[in-house]
Amino acid sequence: MAMTERETQGLEAPPAGEWEIDAAHSNVTFTARYMMLTKVRGRFGDHAGTIHIGEGPEDSWAQVTIKSASIDTNNSMRDDHLKSPDFLDVESFPELTFRSTGVERTGPTTFRLTGQLTIKDVARPVVMNAEFEGYTPKDLWGKSRIAFNASAEIDREEFGITWNQALETGGVLVGKTVGIDLEVQAVRPTAEAVA
Secondary structure (H helix, E strand, O other): OOOOOOEEOOEEOOOOEEEEEOHHHOEEEEEEEEOOOEEEEEEEOOEEEEEEEOOOHHHOEEEEEEEHHHEEOOOHHHHHHHHOOOOOOOOOOOEEEEEEEEEEEOOOOEEEEEEEEEEOOEEEEEEEEEEEEEEEOOOOOOOOEEEEEEEEEEEHHHHOOOOOOEOOOOOEOEEEEEEEEEEEEEEOOHHHOOO
16 A cells, blocks of 8 residues: 555655554445435444555555444434344454455555455455555644545345345345445554654
């Protein structure tokens, strides 16, 4: 996820090293089709992770852990169902995880991030399209900060989430394709922060 030049497209590349995801300034969201008509959008409010910036993209990696019970679609009845064994089964599987296995540059600030996503103890390969949004060596609190976004689509049935209900008019209640979007800011650990 690092740049091979120290500046590209007017964006300065961050220094190599470990960066901790700033959950207060990051979003993990998803979208799924409902009743074959509209999209339901939701988020996971409790997540953490690390981004390792290497000297080149191939030396970089990311890992994210998401608390499954933090799912929020702005509807408590739906959220309770999503937390149940029909979907995420949060009591048996309290975490979702992603660990990248490779990074390939696709443009001046864009990357293809391959990795392994684990939901309900089912691990499947996932490809995310990622973009470097910027770097600042010193924010208002004296910390170095970077920003990325990434997106992917998964088939929830590949992770054992197969619950559905047929509609009288044809089709099913819940689409099997889920879009995942990450808007991530990360900071250097305090000891490494730029003074």
